Every structure is written in structure tokens, then in C-alpha cells.
């Protein structure tokens with residue numbers, strides 16, 4: 001059975017696993033990104049951790065932010081402190097002596113959905129990852145969409161509010177500032193300031209408020225949390241409806257940590273989509289929570305891409 005190493009590099013964690021052809025994980029592990037000083041150190045750490053299982057490994061797929069797919073380097077990633085331009089493919093290739101492919105993390109999640117998730121039979125679909133940031137990977141006509149510079153899919157930086165919140169990218173009113181982790185928490189804190197008290201969220205210390213706690217409280221009909229969820233799903237539906245209206249994408253998968261809040265997120269986003277999507281597309285879109293969400297779609301997808309590129313004929 002062929003096996004490939006999939007690595008998901010994020011601003012908070014680096015996660016990896018050896019993935020077999022059924023999508024099963026072995027040697028799964030996660031390291032805090034801030035504890036790693038350089039990509040050389042990362043390659044050494046992963047190599048040491050899995051070296052007893054290297055036999056039979058045929059290649060490596062890496063999903064990372066700010067990847068230039070032409071040069072296979074990470075370039076100016078705002079959330080990584082490993083230097084401006086990182087030749088990550090070369091570093092892993094020389095450490096492991098195996099072929100390596102590097103892709104953008106959001107595209108890795110889309111490959112995961114295409115090879116192992118709900119999109120196996122789909123030619124047009126999008127995967128939106130909701131977490132510390134907002135990612136988007138798309139397949140159109142059966143092909144991944146990269147754009148002219150390999151940067152397609154920055155839906156998190158589409159502006160949904162004129163003169164809105166300041167974003168890390170330097171602009172104002174980006175979708176990310178309302179529906180990524182920090183944006184959701186900010187909305188909750190703003191609403192709590194004006195609430196008359198009695199919110200379940202006031203029983204949590206402010207530093208422990210997370211999107212999942214907010215969604216949990218909303219399921220218990222906590223008024224402030226319901227208001228937060230309403231705002232989040234309205235902005236999310238704005239982003240998704242633009243995607244549907246522009247590209248006529250039928251299937252949109254939600255993935256990532258915040259998507260774990262599941263049904264309430266889908267239900268309320270669907271409600272707003274019914275108003276934001278064009279009438280003739282309104283009955284045709286299909287929003288769903290990714291079924292591979294518990295597994296890490298980016299690990300699956302980068303390993304699957306490596307398999308597609310490097311698998312030896314057995």
C-alpha cells in the first residue's frame with residue numbers, strides 16, 4: 001500500500017500524518033508553530049519523529065500559507081516567523097530524500113474534499129475554512145483554481161463592510177475581521193459591553209471566550225450569543241453568496257475549527273443565503289459542513305496531491 005506524508009502548516013500549529021491510500025492516518029502529530037525556529041528545524045523535527053516509519057513512504061505534500069506555486073517557496077507569510085522567502089520544498093526534499101510538492105493551505109483542504117471527502121464526484125465546488133483566518137479553495141471544471149499569481153481564493157479579504165474593522169492586511173472591513181476567530185470574539189465583547197447582564201458568556205472569563213463557546217451558548221438560546229451568531233452567519237452568507245452569484249458554484253463546504261459548531265452555523269447561514277443569492281440560483285446551492293472536518297482536510301489533501309504526482313506504478 002502506498003503512503004505519503006501530509007503536512008499542514010498554520011500560524012498556530014503544524015500538523016502532520018502519514019496517510020495511506022484509504023485516507024487513514026498514522027504517526028499523527030501536532031507542534032506549536034511558535035516553538036519552531038526555522039523550516040530546517042521543522043523538517044528535522046518531523047524527520048526524527050517518523051524516521052522509524054519512513055520505509056515505503058513515496059513522497060511529501062505540504063499545505064502552507066502564502067505559497068508561490070511556481071517557485072514552491074513560502075513568500076512573506078504574515079503569520080510565520082521563519083524569514084521572508086522560504087525554499088520549503090528544497091529543505092524538505094533534501095532532509096527526507098523524497099519528492100515534495102507544496103500548495104496553499106486552502107487549496108490543500110479542497111484537494112482533501114476532492115480525494116477523500118464529499119466532493120469525490122464533483123467538478124465544481126468550494127471549500128471555505130473557518131478558523132484563525134478564512135481560506136477558500138475551489139475546483140472549477142474539475143481543476144483547482146490558482147489564479148494568475150497562485151493567490152486565488154482570498155475571500156477573507158473581500159470587503160463586506162465599508163469603513164469597517166481594520167484588518168491585518170492593512171485594509172478595512174474585510175470578511176475575516178467579522179467571521180474569523182478574533183472577529184467573532186470581538187463582536188461578542190462589543191455586545192457584552194452593552195448587554196444588561198445575564199448572558200451565559202459573562203460566566204466565562206473574557207480571555208476564555210471562544211467561537212465554540214459562543215455557538216454553544218447560542219444553542220442554549222443565550223440572547224447575546226444568538227446576536228453574535230446572527231452577525232457571523234450574515235457576514236458569512238455575504239461572502240458565500242458573492243461566490244455563488246459570481247461563479248455559479250453549487251456545492252460549498254464549510255471546514256475548519258469554527259465549522260465544528262455545525263448545524264446552527266449551517267442553518268442560520270442558509271437562511272441569509274436564501275435572501276442574498278440570485279433568485280434563479282436560490283434553490284440550487286448546497287451548503288454543507290465538511291464530513292472530513294474532524295480529520296484535517298489539509299493533511300489529507302496535501303498527501304493526496306503528493307500521491308497523484310509521485311505515486312510509483314506498483
Ligand SMILES: [Zn+2]
Pocket residue numbers: 156157167168169170171174176
Ligand atoms: Zn484583510
